[in-house]
Amino acid sequence: MDTYHWLLTLHITAAFFFVGGSVSAGVLNAIAVRAERPSETAALLRLVRRVLPVIFIGVAGTLVFGIWLWNCAGYSIGTAWIWISLALWVVASALGGVGGRHQEHARELAERLAAEGDVSNDELKTILADRKGNAVSWAAGVATLAILALMIGKP
Amino acid sequence: MIVATYNGPFWPLFLHVLGAMVLFGAVLAALAASVAGFRSAAFRSLLVAVPAWVLMRGGAAWVYSNGYSAVKNQTWLSLGMAIADGGLIVLLLAIGTAYWSQRTSSTLATRIAAGLSGVYLLLLAVAWLAMAGKWG
Numbered sequence: 001m002d003t004y005h006w007l008l009t010l011h012i013t014a015a016f017f018f019v020g021g022s023v024s025a026g027v028l029n030a031i032a033v034r035a036e037r038p039s040e041t042a043a044l045l046r047l048v049r050r051v052l053p054v055i056f057i058g059v060a061g062t063l064v065f066g067i068w069l070w071n072c073a074g075y076s077i078g079t080a081w082i083w084i085s086l087a088l089w090v091v092a093s094a095l096g097g098v099g100g101r102h103q104e105h106a107r108e109l110a111e112r113l114a115a116e117g118d119v120s121n122d123e124l125k126t127i128l129a130d131r132k133g134n135a136v137s138w139a140a141g142v143a144t145l146a147i148l149a150l151m152i153g154k155p
Numbered sequence: 156m157i158v159a160t161y162n163g164p165f166w167p168l169f170l171h172v173l174g175a176m177v178l179f180g181a182v183l184a185a186l187a188a189s190v191a192g193f194r195s196a197a198f199r200s201l202l203v204a205v206p207a208w209v210l211m212r213g214g215a216a217w218v219y220s221n222g223y224s225a226v227k228n229q230t231w232l233s234l235g236m237a238i239a240d241g242g243l244i245v246l247l248l249a250i251g252t253a254y255w256s257q258r259t260s261s262t263l264a265t266r267i268a269a270g271l272s273g274v275y276l277l278l279l280a281v282a283w284l285a286m287a288g289k290w291g
Contacts (some may be wrong), residue, residue: 005288012287013280016179023180027203028188031196047191051183145173152172153165 007069014061015151019144021054022096026141029103033128039114041128045107052100059093085150092143099137102130163221171214177207179279182246182272185253189269194260197268198253204246212239230291238282245275 001009025048032044063086070082106127113124127133161168185200215236249271256264284290 001288001290009284009287012283016176016280016283019173019176020179020183023177024184024187024200027181027184027200028196031188031199043191044188044193044196047187047193047196050187050191054183148173148176149165149169152161152169 004069004072007065007072011062011065011069014058014065015148016058017054018058018062019148021051021058022141022144024051025055026137029137036120037114037118038110038120038124039118041120041124042107042110042114045103045110048103055096059089059096063089081150081153081155085147088143088147088150092140092147095136095140095143099133099140102127102133102136161218163218167214167217167221169214170210171218174207174210174212174214175279175283178204178211179276181207182249182275182279185249186269186272186276189253189256189265189272192265194253194257194265197265197272198250198257201246201250201253201268201272205250208243208246212243215239229289231285231289234285234290235282238278242275242278242282245271245278249275 028044028048028051032041032048035041035044066082066085070079075082106124109124109127113119113121181200181204185197185204188194188196188200219236249268252264252271253268255261256268
């Protein structure tokens with residue numbers, strides 16, 4: 001394989017880690033939200049943390065190998081779809097971080113309730129069903145999807 | 156992700172890649188849940204993998220009908236298609252054992268489900284590496 005295909009392979013692998021890891025976290029989070037007992041919710045949200053390294057490798061790898069590939073593939077410095085993708089990468093990363101903090105808050109409360117008798121309360125239910133907190137994570141997903149569309153469509 | 160060698164229509168490749176990434180994520184969640192002993196979560200994660208597989212395979216067939224049939228003897232394409240089709244058996248076995256694990260709380264079934272999920276993740280990785288690097 002030549003340098004270009006090596007970089008493309010690493011870039012696509014990073015993208016699989018980024019998107020796949022995010023999907024994985026999203027699926028586990030969705031199951032955690034529907035769990036009956038706070039101990040289950042807390043354990044599943046702890047499991048989400050184990051997937052985070054996959055997402056972090058993907059986020060860093062897409063940027064590093066993407067920029068390297070940009071140079072190697074000979075795209076001009078003014079290529080609009082790449083700049084838009086970079087902006088969306090920043091947005092997706094920032095929103096993902098905010099969504100992650102929301103999940104952490106829910107996990108901490110669930111762990112506290114699990115230790116105090118393992119019965120859910122209104123506060124936990126409100127946090128888990130919080131539209132604003134969940135909307136941030138969904139928005140991060142939409143930004144990631146938009147990056148994927150730009151990379152494939154190259155408008 | 157910069158995909159530079161495809162010149163066909165947008166939607167077939169987009170749906171194929173999106174399906175493959177969601178498939179990877181769902182199976183990764185199932186593996187993490189199985190290893191941690193969350194039988195129900197593992198089974199439910201693997202159920203998400205089914206529509207993702209359909210999207211990935213349907214997108215692949217659509218891409219194939221848009222010009223890639225001309226290069227069907229290339230290693231990367233035949234390997235990718237073999238894993239897409241043959242991997243379905245591994246995925247269905249993983250779903251079956253995850254269901255068995257959930258119903259019976261069997262440690263053996265949980266381990267088999269985790270093992271099959273891990274094998275399927277490796278197969279998916281080989282497929283994307285072959286297709287991205289255009290092996291052969």
